Amino acid sequence: MGISEKIATIRNAFNLNNFSFSKRIGVTGTTVDSIINGRPQADGTRKKTKPGYDVLTAIINEFNINPDYLFGKSDVMLTSEVKKTPTYSGVPQVVSVNESGNENVIYVPIKARAGYLNGYGDSNYIEQLPSFHMPHLNNGTFRCFEVQGNSMVRTFFDGDLVFGKYVENLIDIKDGRVYIIVSKNDGIVLKRVINRIHERGKLILKSDNKDGNYPMYTINAEEIMEVWYVSMFASKQMPEPVDVYDRLHDLESKIVELQEQVNSKN
Numbered sequence: 001m002g003i004s005e006k007i008a009t010i011r012n013a014f015n016l017n018n019f020s021f022s023k024r025i026g027v028t029g030t031t032v033d034s035i036i037n038g039r040p041q042a043d044g045t046r047k048k049t050k051p052g053y054d055v056l057t058a059i060i061n062e063f064n065i066n067p068d069y070l071f072g073k074s075d076v077m078l079t080s081e082v083k084k085t086p087t088y089s090g091v092p093q094v095v096s097v098n099e100s101g102n103e104n105v106i107y108v109p110i111k112a113r114a115g116y117l118n119g120y121g122d123s124n125y126i127e128q129l130p131s132f133h134m135p136h137l138n139n140g141t142f143r144c145f146e147v148q149g150n151s152m153v154r155t156f157f158d159g160d161l162v163f164g165k166y167v168e169n170l171i172d173i174k175d176g177r178v179y180i181i182v183s184k185n186d187g188i189v190l191k192r193v194i195n196r197i198h199e200r201g202k203l204i205l206k207s208d209n210k211d212g213n214y215p216m217y218t219i220n221a222e223e224i225m226e227v228w229y230v231s232m233f234a235s236k237q238m239p240e241p242v243d244v245y246d247r248l249h250d251l252e253s254k255i256v257e258l259q260e261q262v263n264s265k266n
Helices: 003-013 018-025 029-036 053-063 110-119 123-128 243-265
Strands: 105-108 142-146 161-166 177-183 187-196 202-206 217-220 224-234
Touching (some): 003 029, 003 053, 018 029, 105 110, 110 123, 142 224, 161 177
Antiparallel strands (some): 161 224, 177 224, 202 217
């Protein structure tokens, strides 16, 4: 719809005619008629008048209209119906402390992930999660998340534990480092991040697993609820020895055999 059709829709939504609508916004009925229906032309057609700034401002203020609706950027007519987008909080909504007043590390296992999306700001929910104190994790708030899936294989494996420090400002996210991103749309994800918040209001999320189907994708800043910088991890996976160590072990065994042969001859 063009802007004249949008204005006609607003008029109809409030059960008004052109005259009563014009009185509400402080213009003449002729002005509204020329905007909605157009002025008669010599050739018999009608040419619609584009509404000026004062008319648009009056419509927006009088009827509490969402400006983005008038200009075709939104389908939501009323400002009161526009969903409020939460801004990123510079501090965690809930923290846990021990008897000494030191912050605990709250543990979020895989089975608790779904509940965490709704309860991350609920103190009663957070208190139900396991928590513990680690003396060397200080100067910040930390969470421990259990890794799920294989998207970060080569760095982290399914079932590993990653310890994240709360990121107070999205601008501080460093390119190429690993973060835990908590969002309503994507849930809890562990990804390597490229920061484009300043330029585009987005983060680019990458997976370390190059063998599977894990494409890069973006997430808008307004979708993000929490970000945790991975500063430590614990894994049950022991790295396999690389070839150079295999060759070194083989060489060492041959040297031992040679020594034994020399000793036996002596």
